[in-house]
Amino acid sequence: MNPQIPSNLTSRKVAVIGAGAAGLVASRELRREGHEVVVFERSDRVGGTWVYDPNVESDPLGIDPSRSIIHSSLYDSLRTNLPRETMGFRDYPFAVANKDDGKKQRDPRRFPGHQEVLNYLEDFAFDFQLTELIRFETEVVHVGLLEENKWVVKYRWRRRRGGADHVDEVFDAVVVCCGHYREPNITEIPGIDLWPGKQIHSHNYRVPEPFRDQVVLLIGNSVSGEDISREIARVGKEVHVASRYFTNGMPTKQLGYDNMWLHSMIESTHEDGTVVFQDGSSVFVDVILHCTGYKYYFPFLETNNIVTVDDNRVGPLYKHVFPPLLSPGLSFIGLPRKVLPFSLFELQSKWVAGVLSGRISLPSQEEMTADVEAFYLKLETAGVPKRHTHNMMDFQYRDWLAAECGFPPSEEWRKRMHEEVRKKKKTQPETYRDEWEDQHLILQAQEDFRQYLPAELRGGYAKET
Secondary structure, three states, X not given: OOOOOOOOOOOOEEEEEOOOHHHHHHHHHHHHOOOEEEEEEOOOOOOHHHOOOOOOOOOOOOOOOOOOOOOOOOOOXXXXXXXXXXXXXXXXXXXXXXXXXXXXXXXXXXXXXXXXHHHHHHHHHHHOOOHHHEEEOEEEEEEEEOHXXXXXXXXXXXXXXXXXXXXXXXXXXXXXXXXXXXEEOOOOXXXXXXXXXXXXXXXXXXXXXXXXXXXXXXXXXXXXXXXXXXXXXXXXXXXXXXXXXXXXXXXXXXXXXXXXEEEOOEEEEOOOOXXXXXXXXXXXXXXXXXXXXXXXXXXXXXXXXXXEEEOOEEEOOXXXXXXXXXXXXEEEOOOOEOOOHHHHHHHHHHHHHHHHHOOOOOOOHHHHHHHHHHHHXXXXXXXXXXXXXXXXXXXXXXXXXXXXXXXXXXXHHHHHHHHHHHHHHHHOOOOOOOOOOOHHHHHHHHHHHOOOOOHHHHOOHHHHO
8 A cells, every 4th residue: 555656856764753643644654755764662562542551650640750651541441532534544544344353353333442543553554564664662762963954863672682772873854753641740739748648640540440439539621531530430439520610619510420520620638638629618539530631741852952841832843843943854743632633643744744855845944933933922812821832623724734735625524523523522421422413424424435445345334333
């Protein structure tokens, strides 16, 4: 499934950091554009954050720098919050396999579990022969700029015995694709040092059983927080959810539950185990579970402070990808959040690959810097915190990327389906994954996918979903 390498373009030696969804599609697009690609992957398989690991870190809160690092943030019951039609890459639909291949457990649901997503990424890597580009079990410990706009990547083989501790290799460009679900973001809570209970970050949550008969307080009610709170409510004594977006006064019992309440944010914690909320109410709590997201974290990257992470803003970056002063040699794929991730990674990757080959031109450094400054000023004027810089409703952005790459804009069915699902999540948060009313959009997607799907999958896809 590899097209002919294009001619009359500049071919560069490019390092890709990470073999998750972003790294896989980046490596495909870079090779399609004629570049020499080396992918560095810390683990022994593709998939990144979609590789489930039942183990958890030695520090359940995830703040001890000497802790054992577990890459996976998945909980056992996790299902996608996007339908497979909108989740897949544009030219490689996330279709239902008609039959089991005997090795992989397939999940035909429209909003499948995490193993099905991993299966999809593994199939993608196999069909596009990407594993031959990947150096598995290599940990990148340093990326830095050399003279003549070259980049050095220092890495170590995690399980190889003998030989050099580290290996240095020089590249023309580095594409950072290592995700943002590893370094937990922890809420600062007054009095927490004296509070006697247990704290854990959702990064280290797998199953609800350890919380049986306990009073659990979750901080945050994003998608994972909503899923986890409902799951714990089935076994826990009480579940309390604290959210900065809840400002309606006193605690509110969650519809459909006798043991779950929604609260305002935490005011303080105390030695006797109580937690006091901003509305003045209080409750005794056994466990505080932080469902508070993650920090962007690139400990290997040395840019002399040209690129920094400030209150979870990675910048300055032109269109969330290129630092103006280091472009095109350094780029980031996959920073935007609250998006349709895989197809957005695909467009960002096409853009980076085309810029590196010379097929696509970037504005001047001065123009890119001015664009970034104007973007930051727009966010500040609108009252958007720095930490939300990379949050976006992404269709305008992705259509801009598509235009830069000479690629078609987002399909109308994809936009409408995304909006339908977003509404369903709000009105039917517990059932939207299994009850829907957009069959007409599924049929439109299926018709669109026919140009990409192999013949054996074209017939039954809409019926299966």
